[in-house]
Amino acid sequence: MNTSNKQIRRKLLLGIIALPASAIAEAVIATPRASEGPFYPTPGIRFDDVDNDLVKIASEVEQAGGEVFVLSGRVLDKAGNPIAGARVEIWQCDIKGRYLHRGDSGQGSRDPAFQGFGHDLSAADGSYSFRTIKPAAYPGRTPHIHVKVLINNQHQLTTQFYLADHPDNNRDWLYRQMPQNELALVTMNFKPTLLTPEAILDIVI
Numbered sequence: 001m002n003t004s005n006k007q008i009r010r011k012l013l014l015g016i017i018a019l020p021a022s023a024i025a026e027a028v029i030a031t032p033r034a035s036e037g038p039f040y041p042t043p044g045i046r047f048d049d050v051d052n053d054l055v056k057i058a059s060e061v062e063q064a065g066g067e068v069f070v071l072s073g074r075v076l077d078k079a080g081n082p083i084a085g086a087r088v089e090i091w092q093c094d095i096k097g098r099y100l101h102r103g104d105s106g107q108g109s110r111d112p113a114f115q116g117f118g119h120d121l122s123a124a125d126g127s128y129s130f131r132t133i134k135p136a137a138y139p140g141r142t143p144h145i146h147v148k149v150l151i152n153n154q155h156q157l158t159t160q161f162y163l164a165d166h167p168d169n170n171r172d173w174l175y176r177q178m179p180q181n182e183l184a185l186v187t188m189n190f191k192p193t194l195l196t197p198e199a200i201l202d203i204v205i
Contacts, residue, residue, distance in 0.1 A: 029181065029182075029185065029204065030078055030204045030205060031157060031159055031185050031186065031202075031203050031204045031205065032159060032178060032182040032185060032186060033157060033158060033159055034158065034159045034160040034174060034186070035158075035160070035174065036146065036148070036158045037146060037160075038101075038103060039091070039093075039099035039100075039101040039103060039104055040091060040101075040146070040148075041091055041099070041100045041101055041116060041117045045100060045101060045102065045117075046100070046116075046117050047100075047115055047116070047117075049115060050115070050117060050118055050119055051118055051119075051120075052118050052119065052120035052128075052129060052130045052131065053115070053118065053130070053131040053132075054090070054092075054114060054115040054116065054117070054118045054130065054131065054132040054133070055068050055113075055114070055115070055131050055132060055133060056113075056115075056131075057113060057114075057115050060112075060113060062112070062113040063113055064094065064095070064111055064113040064114035064115070064133060065094070065095040065096075065111050065113070065114070065133075066094070066095035066111075066114070066133030066134060066136065067133055067134045067197075068131065068132070068133055068196055068197075069131075069132065069133070069134055069190060069196055069197040069198060069199060070129060070130070070131055070196050070197070070198045070199070071090070071129070071130045071131075071132060071145070071161070071188070071198075071199050071201070072127065072128065072129040072130070072198065072199075072200055073127070073128060073200050073201045073202045073203060074122070074125065074126035074127050074128070074202045074203070075088065075122040075126045075128060075149060075202075075203045075205065076126055076202055076203070076204045076205075077204070077205065078204060078205075080204075081126075082122070082124070082125050082126025082127075083122060083126050083151065083205070084122055084123060084124045084125075084126065085121055085122060085151070085152075086121070086122040086126075086128075086149055086150070086151050086156070086205075087119055087120075087121055087149065087150040087151070087153075088119060088120050088121075088122060088128045088130075088147065088148075088149055088203070089117070089118070089119045089147070089148040089149075089150070090117070090118055090119075090130055090132065090145050090146060090147050090148075091116060091117040091118075091145075091146045092116070092132065092133075092135050092144070092145045092146060093116075093135065093136055093138055094110055094111035094114040094116065094133075094136070095111055095114070095133060095136050096108050096109070096110065096111055096136070097136050097137065097138030097139075098110040098111070098138075099116065100114075100115075100116025100117055106138065106139075114133070118130060118132070128203075131196075132145070134163065135163065137166075137168055141168075141172055141174075142162065142163075142166055142168035142169045142171065142172035142175055143162070143163050143166055143168070144160045144161060144162050144163075145160065145161045145188075146158070146159075146160055147159050147160065147161055147203070149203060149205055151205075156205045157203065157205045159186055159203075160174065160186060161186050161187070161188050161199075161201060162175060162183070162186060162187050162188065163187075163188055164187050164188060164189045164190075185201075185204070186201070187201075188201060
């Protein structure tokens, strides 16, 4: 390698070292994929109200049961740049462990006040936000929220978000097969606020 090439290589390495650790991570580690599961609510199953507030259905007085929190973050590319206009979808079971899906044959009735499915469009800075409930457990799975991202109506990612330190995590077959560095990217840690608890998770695709 000649002197000129050595100098170029040295400058590139120094530039990478100088980057913040978060920037390096965003440039390398994408949000891990996970199973969609059997209960994705197709359009014909959903409520007419499919906004980003799953706790309150339009025109209904009652609010869904469960512990309400705000799930927010940004949709980013692998270089850490924000992606605007991405459609972020979430779906999860209600406080009774029932999904908004005809195929869910679990016992007991659904919470009629829980929307079950919602979507948001990422803003210019990539930000998205949902108001929902902390996911509940049901037989065979640890609590989780399903997440799907589409850009220009093209599917980009399906994954699942988990509760930090939940006792059922290490008994969940999907959770246990993920390496620790990937789990950190899909684990919801809650911070207290004056109003509603909040969990922030960026989605890197």
